[in-house]
Amino acid sequence: MTKATPNDAEKFARTAFADGPRLLADIGATHARFALQTAPGVFRSVRLLRCDDFKGIVPLLRFYLADHAETTLHHAALAVANPVNGDSVRMTNRDWEFSTDAVRRELGLHTLLIVNDFTALAMALPGLAPGDLMQVGQGSAASNAVIGVLGPGTGLGVSGVIPTVDGFVTLGSEGGHVNFAPADEREYAILQFAWREWPHVSNERLISGPGLEIIHRALAQRNGVRPDQLSPPEIIAGAFERRDPLCLEVLECFCGMLGGAAANLAVTLGAFGGVFIGGGIVPRMGEWFAGSPFRARFESKGRFSDYLAQIPTYVITTPNPAFHGVATILSEHLRGRSGANTLMERIGHLQHELTPAEQRVATLVLGQPRLVLNEPIAGIARLAEVSQPTVIRFCRSLGFLGLADFKLKFASSLTGAIPVRHSQVRNSDSTHDLSAKVVDNTVSAILKFRDQLDVRSIDRAIELVSKANRVEFYAMGNSRVVALDGQHKFFRFRIPTASYGDSHLFTLAAELLKPGDVVIAISNSGRLPELLNAVDAARAAGADVIAISSSHSPLARKASVCLAVDHAEDSTTFLSMISRILQLLLIDIVSVGISVESHNANNGGAPAQAENELEHRRLLISHLDS
Numbered sequence: 001m002t003k004a005t006p007n008d009a010e011k012f013a014r015t016a017f018a019d020g021p022r023l024l025a026d027i028g029a030t031h032a033r034f035a036l037q038t039a040p041g042v043f044r045s046v047r048l049l050r051c052d053d054f055k056g057i058v059p060l061l062r063f064y065l066a067d068h069a070e071t072t073l074h075h076a077a078l079a080v081a082n083p084v085n086g087d088s089v090r091m092t093n094r095d096w097e098f099s100t101d102a103v104r105r106e107l108g109l110h111t112l113l114i115v116n117d118f119t120a121l122a123m124a125l126p127g128l129a130p131g132d133l134m135q136v137g138q139g140s141a142a143s144n145a146v147i148g149v150l151g152p153g154t155g156l157g158v159s160g161v162i163p164t165v166d167g168f169v170t171l172g173s174e175g176g177h178v179n180f181a182p183a184d185e186r187e188y189a190i191l192q193f194a195w196r197e198w199p200h201v202s203n204e205r206l207i208s209g210p211g212l213e214i215i216h217r218a219l220a221q222r223n224g225v226r227p228d229q230l231s232p233p234e235i236i237a238g239a240f241e242r243r244d245p246l247c248l249e250v251l252e253c254f255c256g257m258l259g260g261a262a263a264n265l266a267v268t269l270g271a272f273g274g275v276f277i278g279g280g281i282v283p284r285m286g287e288w289f290a291g292s293p294f295r296a297r298f299e300s301k302g303r304f305s306d307y308l309a310q311i312p313t314y315v316i317t318t319p320n321p322a323f324h325g326v327a328t329i330l331s332e333h334l335r336g337r338s339g340a341n342t343l344m345e346r347i348g349h350l351q352h353e354l355t356p357a358e359q360r361v362a363t364l365v366l367g368q369p370r371l372v373l374n375e376p377i378a379g380i381a382r383l384a385e386v387s388q389p390t391v392i393r394f395c396r397s398l399g400f401l402g403l404a405d406f407k408l409k410f411a412s413s414l415t416g417a418i419p420v421r422h423s424q425v426r427n428s429d430s431t432h433d434l435s436a437k438v439v440d441n442t443v444s445a446i447l448k449f450r451d452q453l454d455v456r457s458i459d460r461a462i463e464l465v466s467k468a469n470r471v472e473f474y475a476m477g478n479s480r481v482v483a484l485d486g487q488h489k490f491f492r493f494r495i496p497t498a499s500y501g502d503s504h505l506f507t508l509a510a511e512l513l514k515p516g517d518v519v520i521a522i523s524n525s526g527r528l529p530e531l532l533n534a535v536d537a538a539r540a541a542g543a544d545v546i547a548i549s550s551s552h553s554p555l556a557r558k559a560s561v562c563l564a565v566d567h568a569e570d571s572t573t574f575l576s577m578i579s580r581i582l583q584l585l586l587i588d589i590v591s592v593g594i595s596v597e598s599h600n601a602n603n604g605g606a607p608a609q610a611e612n613e614l615e616h617r618r619l620l621i622s623h624l625d626s
Contacts, residue, residue, distance in 0.1 A: 018349075022330060023076035023109075026117060026322040027051070027060070029093030029154035030209070031280075033320055034064045036071070037327050040353055046320065057098050058106055065107070077113040077330035079120035079322050081155055083174055089114055093154055105455045115329055117322055118157035121278050122149050122170040124325030125161055132318035133276075134287075137295035139312035141274040148271035150175070150262060151279025151316075152211070156204040160269050175265065176204040183260055183297065186222070186253065193218035207257050209281060212236075216250045223249075236284055251285070252293055258282070259297030266311050267304060274312045282315055289315060343410055344369065347398065354397055360384045361394040365410075373410065377403050438577065445567055445578045449585070452566075458586075460561045461546050462593035465490065468518040468544075473499040474506050474534055475522040482522050482548070482583040489591045493598065506534030515542035524565075524579050526553025535559065548583050563590075 021036040024043070032051055035043040047064060054060040057078075065073070082091045090097040104112035125147055147161040158175030161168050180201050182188040194201045194214055205211055209232040216235055220227035225246060230238060238247035262275045275298075282289055299308045331353055344366065351362045364384045365372050372380055380403075381388045395406040465471060471490055473483035480501045487499040500509050507530070510519065519538045523531055526549035535545050535558045547559035556562035565582045 019074050020072050022327070023061075023065075023073050024323050024326050024330070025061075025064075025076075025078040026120070026320065026326065027057070027078055028081045028117065028280075029091070032060055033323075035320070035323055036068065036073075037323070040327075040331070041324075043320070043323050043327075051094060056096050058103060061103070061107060073107075074109060075111040075330060075334060076107070076109055077111075077115065077326045077333075079115050079117040079326045081117045081153070081157065084114050084116050084172070105459065108454075108456050110452075111330070111334065113326075113330055113333055115326060116157075116159075116172050118149065118151070118159040118278075119170050119172050120322045120325035120329060121151070121157065121316075122147070122159040122161050122325065123328050124321045124323075125149060125276055126168060127324055127328070128316065128318065128321065132316065132321070133314040134290065134317050136277075136290045136313045136315060137298070139274070139310055141312050142272040145273035146269045146271045147273035148262070148265040148269050148275040149278060150258075150265055150275070151277055152208045152258065152281045153279040154209050156202075156208050156261075157279065158265060160265075160271065161273070162269075163273075176207075177202045178264075179203075180206055180257075181260070181264075183256070183300075186219075187257065189222050190215055190218040190253070193221065203257075203261050207254065207261055212250060212254060212281070215253055216246065219249055219253065220246060232281065233284075236281075240285075240288065251288075255285075255289065255292035255294040256297045259294040259300075262294075262313060263298045263301055263308055266298075266308060267301070272311055274314055276314050276316055278316045278321065283317055343398075350398065354394065355390075357386045357390045358394040358397060360386055361391055369410070373407055442578055442581060445582065446585070449565075449567070449582050452564075453589075454564060457561050457563055458589060458593065461563055461590050462597060464518050464544050464546060464561065465495065465520075465590060466594050466597050467516070468495060469514070469516040470496045470498075471518045471520060472497070472509060472513070473520050473522065474509075474531060475499075476501055476503060476528065476531070478580055479522040479524065479548075479583065482580060482587060483520070485584060486520060486522075486587040486591075489587060490594075493591075493594055503528070503530035506530050507537050510534040510537035510543070511541060513538050513541040513543040517541075517543040519543055519545045520548065521545060521555055521559065522548045522583060523553070523555055524549070526550050526555030528555075531555065532558060548586055 017037075017039060021038045021044075024035045024037050026033045028051070030051060032049045033046065034049070035046045038044050045068065049060065049064065051060065054063065080089065080091065081093060082089060087100050088097070089100065100112055100114050144163045146163065148158075149160065150156065150158045156176030158173050160171040160173065162171065180191060180194075180203050182191050190206065191201055194205055198205060206214060212232045212235050213230070216230060217227055223246065227246065230247070235247050235250055238244040239251045258277070262277070265271065266275050285292070295313065298313060299305050301308050347362050347365055351359055351366075354362055361380070361384045364380065368383075371383070375383065377388050377391050380391050384391070392402055395401075395403050398406065400406040400409065473487055475483035483499045483501065487497045490497045498509070500506055513519070517538075519535065521531055521535055526547065532554055535547075535555065538545055539558065539560075544560040545558065547553075547555045547562045548565060549555045549562065551562055551564035551566055556564070563586045565579055565586070567579050567582055
């Protein structure tokens with residue numbers, strides 16, 4: 001765990017994340033490691049939990065977060081020992097299955113990323129220092145070359161890092177499941193032993209924690225001894241503490257197999273950047289591993305022995321290396337969703353996450369933007385006192401393909417008089433300017449609105465409307481069109497609805513409500529006295545109230561649940577354009593949520609009843625559309 005010293009206080013204050021800590025986790029089949037990242041490279045509250053103690057990923061996450069109930073978390077990234085493809089994740093070595101989006105909503109997060117654990121480990125490799133590694137054997141890493149990584153734990157993870165012109169990409173691989181290939185008679189005997197149980201024996205079956213147990217049993221049978229039932233840690237302890245001959249032979253055989261798998265990965269990828277060994281088993285062997293059969297087997301490749309002798313191999317010794325990789329993946333994702341509205345603002349917003357050299361480029365861009373546009377890469381590097389590749393990496397860190405792509409977007413940001421930000425339309429604006437302002441304001445506000453949605457409030461609103469006996473919309477003025485849109489949408493779900501736009505009718509209608517009814521009150525200000533009186537009457541009658549308004553308004557405080565629209569707009573001169581669109585979006589979100597919930601309920605009920613319900617809806621929609 002990286003710790004900040006008192007001398008780091010000022011630096012930490014500058015680099016701490018503006019939106020709070022980020023939850024990181026490395027979840028394997030046996031253990032789960034958690035941390036809160038409070039700044040780039042700073043991991044706090046690191047904790048190791050046993051997966052067997054929990055029935056699923058949500059109880060596991062909630063147990064860790066229970067100690068941080070007062071910490072506001074918006075973003076999280078989890079590395080899991082499993083292929084990740086789409087929203088649904090079914091873990092290979094555990095009976096856990098979950099939806100990424102459902103977990104995000106359950107925890108109230110804005111962002112939740114799920115990535116393969118060895119993809120995360122591969123992402124960490126370029127940032128490791130010499131002190132984080134133990135080299136095994138000879139060889140020197142070539143610069144700008146492919147890197148291989150594999151690591152035995154509960155399974156066998158395999159990945160790689162491939163350099164590009166201005167960065168690198170990682171491989172999402174399941175290479176641990178390739179067929180195991182024995183290299184001598186002893187390993188063939190182990191394969192034959194494993195074949196009794198599995199028709200397909202992969203590298204992961206043998207080069208892993210469970211594989212140590214299989215090798216132990218197989219060699220015991222081959223040597224004619226009666227083995228004790230030992231776990232992987234007990235086998236390692238038996239070899240190093242008791243010098244047990246069988247346990248020592250198991251580790252020697254295991255390391256030889258790992259060396260063969262590493263060699264196959266090296267020649268497959270052309271990994272002249274080195275092959276790195278991670279996972280939870282090899283680091284426990286310490287210096288003994290350096291003298292094990294691993295390196296000899298790695299170089300034992302017949303005609304390609306000289307080829308492999310050039311490639312270095314390393315054991316990753318730093319604790320929790322996957323945190324660095326998963327943190328980088330999350331940071332890159334959030335850079336693409338930065339709250340900044342212009343490229344200049346975005347650079348300033350992200351500057352603290354860049355490397356010191358990239359920060360010098362950022363300082364130059366922010367201080368002399370037009371000079372940067374006119375200078376070639378050599379001139380920019382000279383003025384910023386960095387190398388030319390650093391200039392390329394700076395552009396890449398912001399999500400651009402290179403300097404040319406960055407300059408094109410940057411020039412547009414500087415020369416376009418209206419940046420993508422909130423800008424009030426003025427009477428003096430040309431048609432071009434006012435058109436750009438309306439579009440830019442809307443796009444910017446929607447993106448900001450998306451990242452600030454309170455999913456728990458939305459879930460509650462969907463639940464209330466889905467179960468409502470009757471829904472009534474109360475709104476005036478510019479919000480009236482939103483109420484009519486909601487009435488039209490909810491009526492399609494066969495929910496009795498009404499809409500009132502006359503302030504004199506609000507309280508009269510509210511007094512007729514009953515428990516189980518719902519009022520949706522829509523107001524930009526949330527301060528209309530007639531609307532507030534009607535809400536009081538509705539609550540007194542036992543009805544629930546959903547407010548679509550500012551989260552700080554009197555209406556929000558009186559409501560059962562508030563769907564917040566906190567967008568500042570000058571409505572004294574112009575209509576509240578963007579607020580109306582955000583209100584309409586909330587109606588759409590709730591409508592889609594009701595549709596999904598209704599579909600799930602129908603699928604879970606009797607088929608005839610579900611079909612009857614769907615037929616009613618089709619007839620109703622057909623009637624409305626006609």
